[in-house]
Amino acid sequence: MSFKDAVLNGLDEFLQGLKKAVDGLSAEELRFQASPTSNHITWLVWHMSRVEDNWLTRVSGTDSVWDTGGWAEKTGVTGEVYAGGNNKTMEEVSALPDIPIATLLDYYDAVRARTLGVLDGMTDADMEIGHENPRYGTTTNAWIFGHIIVEESQHLGQIAFIRGMQRGLGA
Helix, strand or coil: CCHHHHHHHHHHHHHHHHHHHHCCCCHHHHCCCCCCCCCCHHHHHHHHHHHHHHHHHHHHCCCCHHHHCCHHHHHCCCCHHHCCCCCCCHHHHHHCCCCCHHHHHHHHHHHHHHHHHHHHCCCCCHHHCEEEECCCEEEEHHHHHHHHHHHHHHHHHHHHHHHHHHHCCCC
């Protein structure tokens, strides 16, 4: 098994788990906040897809799927306040427009298609290429792919927890 197979397995398991976790949830359930200082599912899905898009923009050296696919207009998430996808206040999280989950998953699928295309063309040497990041310092492509899997797994756990709070165990 190559590094690509391991990364592909992790990315695929996450996205399938995400789609299962949001399946059948109502608009109200998707926007449920367990406390005034916690994220809702719609925010988490939007955030994860934007963050993966941003990381792969860095890795690939190309424009984001968000920009090239016109996703700001498709989702109604416009303006500089939502440009990056992270580091938002609770007011900004709460004010995220209502976005149909199907639209968010379409965006995620577009991001993931680009991610897989970039990964497919990479070599072992490409995984060592470094990028400067104001938050993490110098990061390699290998670190970025690992970080995506870890962060997405953490957020999928949050989504499963929120779903469980609302529907109970196994629902």
